[in-house]
Amino acid sequence: xxxxxxxxxxxxxxxxxxxxxxxLDVFGDRWTLLVIRDLVLGxxxxxxxxxxxxxxxxxxxxxxLSRLLEHKIVSQVSASEGSKHLAYxxxxxxxxxxxxxxxxxDWSLAWEKGTLAQLGEAAATN
Amino acid sequence: xxxxxxxxxxxxxxxxxxxxxxxLDVFGDRWTLLVIRDLVLGxxxxxxxxxxxxxxxxxxxxxxLSRLLEHKIVSQVSASEGSKHLAYxxxxxxxxxxxxxxxxxDWSLAWEKGTLAQLGEAAATN
DNA sequence: TAAAATTACTTGTTTAATGCAAGTGAATAT
DNA sequence: ATATTCACTTGCATTAAACAAGTAATTTTA
Numbered sequence: 496x497x498x499x500x501x502x503x504x505x506x507x508x509x510x511x512x513x514x515x516x517x518x519l520d521v522f523g524d525r526w527t528l529l530v531i532r533d534l535v536l537g538x539x540x541x542x543x544x545x546x547x548x549x550x551x552x553x554x555x556x557x558x559x560l561s562r563l564l565e566h567k568i569v570s571q572v573s574a575s576e577g578s579k580h581l582a583y584x585x586x587x588x589x590x591x592x593x594x595x596x597x598x599x600x601d602w603s604l605a606w607e608k609g610t611l612a613q614l615g616e617a618a619a620t621n
Numbered sequence: 622x623x624x625x626x627x628x629x630x631x632x633x634x635x636x637x638x639x640x641x642x643x644x645l646d647v648f649g650d651r652w653t654l655l656v657i658r659d660l661v662l663g664x665x666x667x668x669x670x671x672x673x674x675x676x677x678x679x680x681x682x683x684x685x686l687s688r689l690l691e692h693k694i695v696s697q698v699s700a701s702e703g704s705k706h707l708a709y710x711x712x713x714x715x716x717x718x719x720x721x722x723x724x725x726x727d728w729s730l731a732w733e734k735g736t737l738a739q740l741g742e743a744a745a746t747n
Numbered sequence: 748t749a750a751a752a753t754t755a756c757t758t759g760t761t762t763a764a765t766g767c768a769a770g771t772g773a774a775t776a777t
Numbered sequence: 778a779t780a781t782t783c784a785c786t787t788g789c790a791t792t793a794a795a796c797a798a799g800t801a802a803t804t805t806t807a
Contacts, residue, residue, distance in 0.1 A: 509735070510674070510675040510676070511673075511674040511675050512735060512736055512737040513655075513658070513674070513675070513736070513737070513739065514725065514726040514727075514728075514729030514730050514733070514736040514737070514738065515654060515655065515658045515722055515725050515726050515729070516655060516658075516675050517729040517733050517735075517736045518725040518726070518728060518729045518733075519651050519652075519654060519655065519725075520651075521729075521733070523649070523650065523651045523654070524649065524650065524651070524793095524794095525645050525646070525649045525650070525794090526645075526794095528641060528645060528649070529639075529641065529642060529645065532639070532641045532642075540754085540755090541754070541755050541756075542753080542754060542755075545754095545755090547637075548636070548637040548639070549636040549637050549639070549642050550636070552794075552795055552796070553755080553756070553757090554756085554757075554758085554794085554795085554796090555793095555794065555795080556755095556756090557755075557756060557757080578803090578804090579802080579803065579804095580754065580755080580803070580804085581754095581755080588732050591728055591731065591732060592728060594724040594727070594728075595721060595724040595725055595728060596641055597724075598720040598721040598723075598724050599640065599641050599644040599645075599721055600640040600641050600644070601640075601720070602640075602644060602717055602718060602720075602721060603640030603641070603643045603644045604640050605717060606714050606717060607640070607643050607644075607647070609635070609638060609643075610638055610639070610640040610643045611638040611639070611640070612640065613639065650764090650765095651765090652765095666783085666784090667783070667784050667785075668782080668783060668784075671784090676766095678765075678766055678767065679784080679785065679786090680765090680766085680767090680785085680786075680787085681764095681765070681766080682784095682785090683784080683785060683786080704774085704775090705773085705774065705775095706774070706775085706783070706784080707784085
């Protein structure tokens with residue numbers, strides 16, 4: 496029988512075709528969205544992510560960056576002119592996560608005491 | 622010295638005062654937001670959550686429901702008139718998670734192939 | 748330019764979380 | 778009264794996370 500679109504199964508690493516479940520398969524853990532947050536706030540280097548107050552272990556950071564590269568949510572570029580050090584940047588797909596991070600920020604500020612809005616994250620409001 | 626607002630530290634289970642980090646402390650795992658999704662879609666019973674296609678283990682479901690109750694994101698009510706079985710409902714705080722779930726849904730539908738919008742989730746669009 | 752420091756990791760080990768199968772007692776249905 | 782469903786709990790195997798060190802390749806400093 497010929498393939499039909501409706502026959503297309505979800506990739507094996509995906510728990511269901513539900514878009515919410517898919518999103519959680521990609522970034523549903525305690526660390527990935529914090530790296531995204533840092534990128535939104537303008538951080539670009541491994542050391543910058545590692546220096547964030549939550550204290551992500553470097554092995555976890557390394558693994559998460561690999562996953563984000565795989566999913567084309569971030570890309571690598573040279574840190575500066577002629578440098579061999581790398582910088583990470585959000586791709587368009589990565590920037591499309593901004594409404595999610597913004598909605599999470601808004602929810603916590605509205606409902607969880609002791610959370611504080613950071614300066615420089617005005618972009619997350621839209 | 623008298624207490625000042627700026628002296629108030631985040632609760633010990635919170636990694637930082639960042640609202641994004643706080644949100645992840647509350648529901649930053651592979652399962653919690655799927656339960657929220659089910660609640661948004663109108664499911665109310667333990668067995669309904671357990672029957673979702675992603676196949677949440679019952680011990681995990683049990684633990685997650687406890688946490689959601691603790692955080693006052695869901696509440697328990699009688700499943701039906703005079704019944705001793707329980708139903709779960711989103712509180713106002715829980716319904717405030719809708720924009721997050723909706724943004725995740727929109728992102729996956731836009732960027733991840735093979736995801737499918739479900740009927741009955743029109744409410745998540747706003 | 749040689750030495751010191753930084754960067755971006757990796758490796759090994761401990762600890763916690765997740766996943767799975769099975770079991771249980773109360774509630775409901777037959 | 779018996780069977781079935783419901784909402785869990787328990788025990789165990791597997792996987793992931795956390796923590797501490799170490800390392801090779803850069804970059805900075807003396």
